[in-house]
Amino acid sequence: MxxxxxxxxxxxxxxxxxxxxxxxxxxxxxxxxxxxxxxxxxxxxxxxxxxxxxxxxxxxxxxxxxxxxxxxxxxxxxxxxxxxxxxxxxxxxxxxxxxxxxxxxxxxxxxxxxxxxxxxxxxxxxxxxxxxxxxxxxxxxLPEKFHGLTDIELRYRQRYLDLIVNPNVKEIFKIRSLIISNIRKFFEEEGFLEVETPMLHPIPGGANAKPFITHHNALDVERYLRIAPELYLKRLIVGGFEAVFEINRNFRNEGMDHSHNPEFTMIEFYWAYKTYEDLIGLTQKLFAYLLEKLNLPKKIQHGQHQIDFEDFKIIPYKKALEEIGGISKEVIENETKLKAFLQSHQIKIDPTMTYGKLLSEAFDEFVEPKLINPTFITQYPIDISPLARRNDTDPQIADRFELFIGGKEIANGFSELNDPLDQLERFKAQVKAKDAGDEEAQYMDEDYVWALGYGMAPTAGEGIGIDRLVMLLTDSKTIKDVILFPAMKPIKMNYDDSITQEEKE
Incomplete structure (x- = not known):
């Protein structure tokens, strides 16, 4: 060197x-x-x-x-x-x-x-x-002034240099800081209490995801990097807090692409005596607040699309599959025909997939990319919503929504399941799925079920992906543009050879 x-x-x-x-x-x-x-x-x-x-x-x-x-x-x-x-x-x-x-x-x-x-x-x-x-x-x-640092991969690997020579990059991260600051102010003004929960978990839970595993030497036990803070935050609702939030780092041992990084930032918040419909209203209020504080218009450009924040829509899950995804109702309602439909479109399925999981595969392929303006998709299948409350009139669906903007999931919220016996049975079903090979199925958390046994007030909870939110509001194409030090495949850098005659001149 x-x-x-x-x-x-x-x-x-x-x-x-x-x-x-x-x-x-x-x-x-x-x-x-x-x-x-x-x-x-x-x-x-x-x-x-x-x-x-x-x-x-x-x-x-x-x-x-x-x-x-x-x-x-x-x-x-x-x-x-x-x-x-x-x-x-x-x-x-x-x-x-x-x-x-x-x-x-x-x-x-x-x-x-x-x-x-x-x-x-x-x-x-x-x-x-x-x-x-x-x-x-x-x-x-420094890289010479006319060409600058243009190698995309080098920009992410040497973010310090990227920040020195590309002023627009620095602006993105200033905006990111403002977004997080204003999210915190919004929830404080709405009466929520900011809390901190563990990042090392004895049992990974709160989302369907494969965890990172580490070892705690003093206790001589395995620990899991947090995939979501959900179950700890809901324990706080059991304890008597009525509105809590946490801006948190989560870790999921999964694939990487333009909208996924194994280490990412979310806000999760839980609101006692409220329903998922209340969360939909609060989420719209949050976006209006952020646009005002950031001096952004109600219509913003994101990639090739213009997104209208005065045009929020609410659409049930199966209706979206039919009207937006173009899948016939006959196929949607029939598991056998749905499998055949997915296979005919070269979508990989396996025998362990439940009906809800098949619907999810169809939704991801045929609906999600088309959801450009803010859209709340409601009435999710219950078997892909292991922590959400069952709907009172249709036990096959959950009182749940996901918010999509610009063809990406931005938020996930639902009325929380607070029936300890129902939760126990759903955890058992998740364990069976894990035993059958589903690496993302949730683990059994007996202490959480026990906590529900003391009684949790009717509650609504939501998570919003902050990295994707920053992508949206800064018109960034990839999540690596809004994370200061994104995960990268290790390579052997030859630092001295990166300084060329052209750069010196």
């Missing part, structure tokens, strides 16, 4: 600074103003006859993104988190230090500038430098 010739040249410059008693990795930074505030405060100088104010002196700091040398002066562009500001350096102001700066300063270095605001002859607001320090010497050249 660090054997590339261009890196060696930069390392030598760092050594040269040390020989001149100029530490290239200082810890005495002074920053009194951000670039954005500096520009905002002194933009008016452009209108003055004498466009400068030497009485106002500030310190700015950031990374050098551009450097232009001109004999006894130079201009540099400094980027901090808020934006880019130009600085003017001259030998008249900096004396002998200017020669050292001119010799050793390069694009990528992190610097500290002290000076006053002025406007150049070309009309650009800048800082006139009176004092200058190299705070951190960058020994690896």
């Amino acid at each position: 660090f054997e590339n010739q261009y890196i060696k040249q930069r390392i030598q410059k760092a050594q040269d600074l040390k020989q001149e008693n100029k530490n290239p990795y200082r810890n005495d930074a002074k920053k009194t103003i951000s670039n954005a505030v500096f520009i905002q405060n002194f933009e008016h100088l452009k209108t003055l006859e004498e466009p400068k104010d030497p009485s106002k002196k500030y310190s700015v700091a950031g990374r050098v993104k551009f450097l232009r040398l001109m004999g006894k002066a130079c201009f540099i562009k400094i980027e901090d988190q808020s934006g880019i500001l130009q600085a003017y350096l001259s030998q008249n102001d900096l004396g002998e230090d200017f020669i050292l700066i001119k010799k050793n300063l390069e694009v990528g270095d992190i610097v500290n500038v002290y000076g006053y605001p002025f406007v150049t002859k070309t009309g650009e607001l800048s800082i006139h430098t009176l004092e200058f320090k190299i705070l951190t010497k960058s020994i690896i050249p």
Whole structure:
């Protein structure tokens, strides 16, 4: 590592600074103003006859993104988190230090500038430098400015570099932070209590998913990374809390694609004395709140689609299969014909699949991609809803919905099953499915059933995928664009060879 010739040249410059008693990795930074505030405060100088104010002196700091040398002066562009500001350096102001700066300063270095605001002859607001320090010497050249960092896989593997050279990426993660912050504020304003539940579970539960398994040395037992916090949050409802939420990290040992990462973020919330219909109303209210706080219009562009947040629809599951999926009612209602229909469309099925699971395969293939505007699908088959309450009039369906936007599932909610005997039987059915080879079937959680035995108030609960929500609201094509460090297949990186002559130039 660090054997590339261009890196060696930069390392030598760092050594040269040390020989001149100029530490290239200082810890005495002074920053009194951000670039954005500096520009905002002194933009008016452009209108003055004498466009400068030497009485106002500030310190700015950031990374050098551009450097232009001109004999006894130079201009540099400094980027901090808020934006880019130009600085003017001259030998008249900096004396002998200017020669050292001119010799050793390069694009990528992190610097500290002290000076006053002025406007150049070309009309650009800048800082006139009176004092200058190299705070951190960058020994690896940044990708050259015209092509930047365009290798998609390298962008995800070296997100730190992606953030340095692609400003739009930084904006996505600022928006992500705002989304999470406003989700938290929304639920607090609605009277929910934020809680924390375990991430290491003795029994994985709360969703149909294959878990990651680890080992707890002190207890000498297996533990499972959380696939969902659901069963712990509902234990809190049993305990007497009436409205709780958790913004949580979940882990599922499953495949990866543009909308799935094995480690992801969700919010789950549980609301006593409410039904899934109440959740539908609350979810619509949440989206209106987020659009307002993010200053987004009611109609947003996502990929090739325009999504209208004033056009929420509610459609029952089988009706969606028929009217949106184009599958005849005769096929939908007949398990044998449904199997044949799926096989005729090269959809893989196996003998252990229940009727509800077959319907789910048909829904995923023929309905989900077509759900562009916000759509709540209701009346899910009970056998694919092991934790949801049975409908009072039709025991074959659950009081459940999923919200789809832009062809993706965004949320899942239902009136919770609070009958301990019914829950016990459904867990037993899940155990049988697991024994038959279904790796995603749920485990038996006897303590949860026991907790229900004490009585859980009628409750509604929901989970919303935050990563997919951020994808939607930032018009991102893949989940890797909205996760700072997404899961990647391990490879052996040859770092030195990644620095090319083209990048140096």
